[in-house]
Amino acid sequence: MLIGPLDKSESAASPKEQGLAPASAIPSEARLLWPDVMRVYAILAVIVIHSCVPFYYQYRLLTHFNWLVCDFCNAVSRYCIPFFVMISGMFLLAKNETLAVFFAKRAKKVFIPFLFWQIFYFIWEGYQIRHNLNLSELYPAIFVGASSYHLWYLFMLTGLYLATPILRVFVQNASETQIRYFLASWFCFAVLLPIWERFGQVPIKDKVEAVVALGYSGYFVLGYYLRNKQLGALGAKIAIALIPIAVGFSVIATNKLAAKRLSVDEFFMQYLSPNIIIYSVCLYLLIKRIDYSKLYAKIPALQKLIGICSATSFGVYLVHVCVLANVYRACNISIRDPVLIAVPVLVVLTYAISLVIVKLLQAIPGVRAVVPG
Numbered sequence: 001m002l003i004g005p006l007d008k009s010e011s012a013a014s015p016k017e018q019g020l021a022p023a024s025a026i027p028s029e030a031r032l033l034w035p036d037v038m039r040v041y042a043i044l045a046v047i048v049i050h051s052c053v054p055f056y057y058q059y060r061l062l063t064h065f066n067w068l069v070c071d072f073c074n075a076v077s078r079y080c081i082p083f084f085v086m087i088s089g090m091f092l093l094a095k096n097e098t099l100a101v102f103f104a105k106r107a108k109k110v111f112i113p114f115l116f117w118q119i120f121y122f123i124w125e126g127y128q129i130r131h132n133l134n135l136s137e138l139y140p141a142i143f144v145g146a147s148s149y150h151l152w153y154l155f156m157l158t159g160l161y162l163a164t165p166i167l168r169v170f171v172q173n174a175s176e177t178q179i180r181y182f183l184a185s186w187f188c189f190a191v192l193l194p195i196w197e198r199f200g201q202v203p204i205k206d207k208v209e210a211v212v213a214l215g216y217s218g219y220f221v222l223g224y225y226l227r228n229k230q231l232g233a234l235g236a237k238i239a240i241a242l243i244p245i246a247v248g249f250s251v252i253a254t255n256k257l258a259a260k261r262l263s264v265d266e267f268f269m270q271y272l273s274p275n276i277i278i279y280s281v282c283l284y285l286l287i288k289r290i291d292y293s294k295l296y297a298k299i300p301a302l303q304k305l306i307g308i309c310s311a312t313s314f315g316v317y318l319v320h321v322c323v324l325a326n327v328y329r330a331c332n333i334s335i336r337d338p339v340l341i342a343v344p345v346l347v348v349l350t351y352a353i354s355l356v357i358v359k360l361l362q363a364i365p366g367v368r369a370v371v372p373g
Helices: 034-056 064-076 080-092 099-128 135-144 149-173 176-199 217-225 233-261 274-289 292-298 300-311 313-330 339-362
Strands: none
Touching (some): 034 080, 034 339, 099 135, 099 149, 099 313, 149 176, 176 274, 292 300, 300 313, 313 339
């Protein structure tokens, strides 16, 4: 099996050998080191993907080598959103709190940033295209769709939060078999069915819909399911072998689809593609397996740095698109530049500047609410 027996530190928190641990047995966030590392990996991957965008979608204008570099960077970074969702599911689904307390916390953590950044990017995008802003357009624009391409995540996250109280009741009272059934249903209906609908030889006229196990709810529940799971030696070897296969499939399949259409087709780069799920879960479990306490004992400053980067990850996600656009212009980068140089420059500068901006905003009373840690 890919997932081996629990290690000693985690098995101590799992008194039921055949089921999942009760919420009270789950280690607190303060005792876990690996989620901080994953958040940092995830936000860097987001910036890599978005830094490739100016090049990636110019399929006919780029040299094939430059486009393949973007294709690879895109594929290897696609674990980002799965990581964020699985980490959220691991912590939120394990908690016990009233609806009032839960939604009060979520309003502070998500709804306030949601409103602020929707308005900010509505104004900023209008400024970019020299569009005369009309306040009558503002109200529907905030709630109808994302005002910037990266804010789709807030809409998705809001949907997961609305479902969290229901999912909590299920996962905290379900057996391991029942949770596996949920995840299997999700994989069949949310992951495999879309592939059949697109590439299947027999069209689907009427279909059964799993109305619960859809969208990103699978990643959310998967984060809870994997919280006490630890890869054994054999599982780690299998995971290491599966990662290049999954990434390679993503790159090759996307390249084939693009060559056929002469434009980018990201069907197999979607976060709900089976190849991306396999890649994300394998990488998640491998990162989780590392003993960070030993690493931090050797390099104490690293833990502080990771902590700072993790605490600013959500804020960096929110501000980085604006920063990236300005870095692109300030560096006078064009699609004629070598991608192997341009993308790293964009990633490093965008992340560094975004991190500084978020740290400054978090230091201002009242303003911190728009870039919560």
